[in-house]
Each structure stands twice: as structure tokens, then as C-alpha cells.
Amino acid sequence: MILFDSVTKTYPKATRPALAEVSLEVERGEFVFIVGTSGSGKSTMLRLAIREERATSGSVLVAGRELRALPDRKVPLLRREIGTVFQDFRLLPGKTVFQNVAFALQVIGKSRSIIRQTVPETLRVVGLDGKEKRYPHELSGGEQQRVAIARAIVNKPAILLADEPTGNLDPATSREIVRLLDRINRSGTTVVMATHDHEIVNEFRKRVIELDEGKLVRDQVGGDYGTTTSAIPVIRLDEAGEPGQAGDPGETGEVR
Amino acid sequence: MGATFMLGELVGGLRRNLSMAVSVVLVTMISMYLLGLGLLAQRQVDTMKDYWYDRVQVSIFLCVEGSQYAACAGKATTTVQREQLRAQLEQMKPPIKDIFYESQADAFKRFREQFKNSPLADQATERAFADSYRVSLTEAGKYEVVVSTFQGAPGVGRVQDQKQLLDRFFAFMSVVSWGxxxxxxxxxxxxxxxxxxxxxxxxxxxxxxxxxMRLVGASNGTIQLPFVMETLVSSLLGASLAMGLLWATVRYGVGGYLSKALVDTAFIGVGDVLAVAPWVVGGVTGVAVVTSWFTLRRYLRV
Known part of the structure; x- marks a missing residue:
């Protein structure tokens, strides 16, 4: 479904490549965590997969398309097969839950009857039925992320990319969100989730791809969060946004 | 994208950005009003040319007692000379169309009538005028034949072509319209x-x-269309207002005031406003579309 073949990405004026000679393959229907410190290249991988960026060298294949050769006008078609979720939800504040989800279909020209049918269905899947008429600011963080997920999957994409979807959420809510992603994965969607959340990674035991300074350092099925991020623990704790976890014995045991 | 959705986004977009939309409307209106005025001024020149060139005359001034024309050498034209000139003029039909004799007294009377609102009328004396043959031509361009024939002929003081006077005036009008x-x-x-x-x-x-929109795979056209449409709608609104202003200017300014103040001049009408409308509207559409396309190419990449 997603194939990186010795992909290197160097941003203009950068001293080292954001991604260096990364090769990996994600099969249809897999659930993959991408872990690593900030700046390790997780987001770059996802940005390459939706052709937000082009690889400097190597080839990226997504849903059967070679992205380096993909002309600009075909990029929208690629993106219709990929759902994307971010840490900051990216909802439109002036639109209701229903309108936010419907927006994704309206702008790709779906008919009103399809929208009227699909949007409520999708909202049911993410557990938001009954909240169609709410505005984003009236919802909790977890609910807002559900809206974002609904918007990402409403067009039934083959791939769902999530860039730290739980970064702004408390541990319990994070777990619910990943459970939702897991459920979506079970219905056949390939899910790739970049995350800092070691608890989540350790709990769900999926395939883990670890990046360090742009290099792939680990690709392990059923792996844990790993130790790389322990180099400067303070940073990781800040990023996790949960300073309380510093005292977590299991966690520090792993780290040190 | 559904038309209803599109329209809703368009109206919403304009409302959110109302002050900018209004400024685009106003600036477009003023620029198109000026453009329209310029085009209308040119049509006015054309209209007047048509009108005046049909009436253009060559005046052959004769000599009177104490005439200021050097060619007269102070002597008045004799009756024989006058009749000879008349016969010569009659032979030149065409390009000469009509011949009309105006005596010194008639010329003076006409002058006083034309300048009755001016202090000139009181200052002028009959002695400043001369008898003349006024000759109208079938074609305005043929005046040179008449001038060359009669310039310096016995009894002729001066030959004056009105077209030259008119041309100076039209040149002035033309400068104004180009301005x-x-x-x-x-x-x-x-x-x-x-x-x-x-x-x-x-x-x-x-x-x-x-x-x-980009993330969920909306096409470039879908993403850019609202911007183009908003610009187009505001600028077309500005152009329509400009056309309204032009219409009012011609209807009430020219039609209601000028044409009554200057009765013997042909003026443009409301029809001329309609004639320049396609240029103004087409121009605005072109400018809006090209500008938004260029701007979006820079600021709204996929």
C-alpha cells in the first residue's frame, strides 16, 4: 500500500536530510506506529506519502502511484484515497460537526444525497451521533478529534495517516482515539500513526517503525515504544505533555 | 461541487470579507467610470465630427472699403469681380454643394446673435466684418481645391476653411478623452x-x-474558484455601478443640461453608453480573472 524505496528528503538549507535512505513497506490493512523524537522524520514521511513534499531521491509508492512522477493535477486524486488526521484537529470553527464532515465530500463534488447518507453513517462509526449540530468549540478535545477522523474517513480512503493524533489529549481519551483507529483498521483501512505516546504504543503492540535523525533504526512487529527517545528524557516528557509520567516506574525503567 | 454549496460559500466568503469586497467594488467602479468617460468622450468627438463635417464651410471673404486683408490693398471688391467669383464657384459644383452670400451687415447681425451673452457683442463694429461667399462642400476633404483656386484671386481678401478651426477643437477633445x-x-x-x-x-x-480542501483531495479548480468568483462578482458589481453612473451622466448631464445649453451641437446619447458597456464589462471580467489567476498561482499552491 505504501512503499518507500531508499527515500531521502533534504529540505532546502537544511544541514542534514530529514529522511535518509529510508526503505520500508506497509501492506494493505496494516496498522503501523511511527515513533521517534521530534525532528526524526516522522512527519516528513507522512508529508511525502500525501505528496505534500517530494522526495529528493528514491521512490515513494502510495496506492499504486509513483509519487515522484505524479503530475500536480493528479495529486488531488491521490489524496482522495488517503485520510489525514493531525494533532490540532484542523476543524472549521464556523461549521457544525455535520458540515465539517460534509465539507470533505462537498469539495470533491459528491452529490447531496450521498452526503446525507454517508455523513451520519460516519459520525455513528466515530461515536458522534446526536452531535451533528454542535460546533467544534462546544466539543471536548477527544470529540473534536473524532470529528477530524470522521472527516478523514468519510470518503472511505484506503489509507489513514495520523500525525500525533493524541498529542493534545489526555491518556484516557488518547486510548479511546487509538481504539477508534484500531476499529477503522479492522474494517480494512491501512493506518499509519506517527506518535510520541509510549503508553499507547506499548499498550497496542502493533508494528513499530522507529526513526532517528532521519534514519530507520527499527522495524518491529508488535514492538514497544523503545528507548531512543530517552537520550534527552526532558524533551520527551515535554512533548508528551504529561509531566506526571516522569514518575511512572515502568516507563523510567525502560528509559534508563 | 454542487451549485447551492458553491453559492453559499461565495456569499459567505463575500460577507466575511465585506470591507475588502466593498473597496474592490468602489475602486473598480471609479476606474471603469473614468474609462467609460474616456470612451464616451471619443464617441462625442466622432459624433461631432459627423455633425460638423457635413456643415463645414469654406468662407471666401471679399474686400470692403478699408479692409484689413493685405490682398485687398484697401480697395473694395467691385460688382464685376463679385459676379465673376460667383460664376467661378457655380462652375465648381461638385465638389461645391451650395453657395450662400453673406453681406457685411448680415455677418455683423449673426455675430451679435451668437455672442449675445458676451461683452464682445457690444464691442464689435460692423466695419470688422466683410462680405463673404459661404461655400459648403460635398466632401469635407475637398476644401483645398477651393482654397487654391480662390486664394489671391482678384477681389478676394481671404479664404478660410472652417474645418481647420474644427480640427483644432477636435484635437483638443481628443487629448481630453485620451487623458x-x-x-x-x-x-x-x-x-x-x-x-x-x-x-x-x-x-x-x-x-x-x-x-x-487540499488534504481531502479537492481539485485546484475547486479550491481557486471561490476566490476567482468573489473577485469577479465584486468587480462586476463595480462595473455595473460605473455603467449606472455613466448612464446618469449622459442622461442628465449631457442629455438634460448640455444639449439644452448648446442647442446646435450633436451630443452622444444613452445608446452610446450601451455601446461602450461591452468593453467595460469585458475588460473588468478579463482583469479580474487574469489577476486572480496570477495571484492564486503564487499564493495557493497544491
């Missing part, structure tokens, strides 16, 4: 810059929305 067009070009430049700024600002304030 208006040049000013309007400056205003169009203002309008273009304002449109570009508006689009850039709007694109920035809606980057979240356009970002989502």
Missing part, C-alpha cells in the same frame, strides 16, 4: 493591485479551509 483613458489606466492598475492584495489576504485568512 481620461490614461487616468483610467492608472485606476485600473490600482484595481489590479487591490484585487491581488485582497486575494492574498483572503487566501491567508482561509488557509485552514484551503488546507483541508
Amino acid at each position: 481620461a483613458i490614461a487616468l483610467s489606466a492608472l485606476m485600473v492598475l490600482c484595481a489590479i493591485l487591490l484585487m491581488a492584495t485582497t486575494i492574498r489576504q483572503t487566501a491567508f485568512s482561509r488557509r485552514r479551509e484551503t488546507g483541508i
Whole structure:
């Protein structure tokens, strides 16, 4: 479904490549965590997969398309097969839950009857039925992320990319969100989730791809969060946004 | 994208950006009003040319007692000379159409009538005028034949071609109309810059929305169309207002005032406003579409 073949990405004026000679393959229907410190290249991988960026060298294949050769006008078609979720939800504040989800279909020209049918269905899947008429600011963080997920999957994409979807959420809510992603994965969607959340990674035991300074350092099925991020623990704790976890014995045991 | 959804986004977009939309409307209106005035002034010149060239006359002034014309050498034209000139003129039909004799007294009377609102009328004396043959031509361009034949002929003081006087006036009108067009070009430049700024600002304030559209795979056209449409709608509104102003100017300014003040002049009418309308509207459409396309190419990449 997603194939990186010795992909290197160097941003203009950068001293080292954001991604260096990364090769990996994600099969249809897999659930993959991408872990690593900030700046390790997780987001770059996802940005390459939706052709937000082009690889400097190597080839990226997504849903059967070679992205380096993909002309600009075909990029929208690629993106219709990929759902994307971010840490900051990216909802439109002036639109209701229903309108936010419907927006994704309206702008790709779906008919009103399809929208009227699909949007409520999708909202049911993410557990938001009954909240169609709410505005984003009236919802909790977890609910807002559900809206974002609904918007990402409403067009039934083959791939769902999530860039730290739980970064702004408390541990319990994070777990619910990943459970939702897991459920979506079970219905056949390939899910790739970049995350800092070691608890989540350790709990769900999926395939883990670890990046360090742009290099792939680990690709392990059923792996844990790993130790790389322990180099400067303070940073990781800040990023996790949960300073309380510093005292977590299991966690520090792993780290040190 | 559904038409209803599209329309809703368009109206919503214009409302969110009302002050910018209004400024685009006003600047477009003023620039198009100036452009329209320039075009109408040119049509006015054409209308007057048509009108006046049909009436253009060559005046052959004869000598009177104490005439100031050097060719007269102070002697009045004799009756024989006058009859000879008449016969010569009659032979030249065509290009001569009509011959009309105006005596010194008649010329003086006509002058006083024409300048009755001016102090000149009281200052002038009959002695300043001369007897003349007024000759109208079948074609305005043929005046040279008449001039060359009669200039310096015995009994002729001076030959004057009215077309030369008119041409000087039309040249002046032409400068005025081109001036208006040049000013309007400056205003169009203002309008273009304002449109570009508006689009850039709007694109920035809606980057979240356009970002989502790109992520879910909306085509470039779908993402850019609202911007183009908003610019087009505001500028077309400005152009319509300009056309309204032009219509009012011609209807009430020219039709209601000027044509009554200057009865013996032909003026443009409301029909001429309609004739320049396609240019104004077409120009605005072109400017809006091209400007937004260029701006969006820079600020709204996939």
C-alpha cells in the first residue's frame, strides 16, 4: 500500500536530510506506529506519502502511484484515497460537526444525497451521533478529534495517516482515539500513526517503525515504544505533555 | 461541487470579507467610470465630427472699403469681380454643394446673435466684418481645391476653411478623452493591485479551509474558484455601478443640461453608453480573472 524505496528528503538549507535512505513497506490493512523524537522524520514521511513534499531521491509508492512522477493535477486524486488526521484537529470553527464532515465530500463534488447518507453513517462509526449540530468549540478535545477522523474517513480512503493524533489529549481519551483507529483498521483501512505516546504504543503492540535523525533504526512487529527517545528524557516528557509520567516506574525503567 | 454549496460559500466568503469586497467594488467602479468617460468622450468627438463635417464651410471673404486683408490693398471688391467669383464657384459644383452670400451687415447681425451673452457683442463694429461667399462642400476633404483656386484671386481678401478651426477643437477633445483613458489606466492598475492584495489576504485568512480542501483531495479548480468568483462578482458589481453612473451622466448631464445649453451641437446619447458597456464589462471580467489567476498561482499552491 505504501512503499518507500531508499527515500531521502533534504529540505532546502537544511544541514542534514530529514529522511535518509529510508526503505520500508506497509501492506494493505496494516496498522503501523511511527515513533521517534521530534525532528526524526516522522512527519516528513507522512508529508511525502500525501505528496505534500517530494522526495529528493528514491521512490515513494502510495496506492499504486509513483509519487515522484505524479503530475500536480493528479495529486488531488491521490489524496482522495488517503485520510489525514493531525494533532490540532484542523476543524472549521464556523461549521457544525455535520458540515465539517460534509465539507470533505462537498469539495470533491459528491452529490447531496450521498452526503446525507454517508455523513451520519460516519459520525455513528466515530461515536458522534446526536452531535451533528454542535460546533467544534462546544466539543471536548477527544470529540473534536473524532470529528477530524470522521472527516478523514468519510470518503472511505484506503489509507489513514495520523500525525500525533493524541498529542493534545489526555491518556484516557488518547486510548479511546487509538481504539477508534484500531476499529477503522479492522474494517480494512491501512493506518499509519506517527506518535510520541509510549503508553499507547506499548499498550497496542502493533508494528513499530522507529526513526532517528532521519534514519530507520527499527522495524518491529508488535514492538514497544523503545528507548531512543530517552537520550534527552526532558524533551520527551515535554512533548508528551504529561509531566506526571516522569514518575511512572515502568516507563523510567525502560528509559534508563 | 454542487451549485447551492458553491453559492453559499461565495456569499459567505463575500460577507466575511465585506470591507475588502466593498473597496474592490468602489475602486473598480471609479476606474471603469473614468474609462467609460474616456470612451464616451471619443464617441462625442466622432459624433461631432459627423455633425460638423457635413456643415463645414469654406468662407471666401471679399474686400470692403478699408479692409484689413493685405490682398485687398484697401480697395473694395467691385460688382464685376463679385459676379465673376460667383460664376467661378457655380462652375465648381461638385465638389461645391451650395453657395450662400453673406453681406457685411448680415455677418455683423449673426455675430451679435451668437455672442449675445458676451461683452464682445457690444464691442464689435460692423466695419470688422466683410462680405463673404459661404461655400459648403460635398466632401469635407475637398476644401483645398477651393482654397487654391480662390486664394489671391482678384477681389478676394481671404479664404478660410472652417474645418481647420474644427480640427483644432477636435484635437483638443481628443487629448481630453485620451487623458481620461490614461487616468483610467492608472485606476485600473490600482484595481489590479487591490484585487491581488485582497486575494492574498483572503487566501491567508482561509488557509485552514484551503488546507483541508487540499488534504481531502479537492481539485485546484475547486479550491481557486471561490476566490476567482468573489473577485469577479465584486468587480462586476463595480462595473455595473460605473455603467449606472455613466448612464446618469449622459442622461442628465449631457442629455438634460448640455444639449439644452448648446442647442446646435450633436451630443452622444444613452445608446452610446450601451455601446461602450461591452468593453467595460469585458475588460473588468478579463482583469479580474487574469489577476486572480496570477495571484492564486503564487499564493495557493497544491
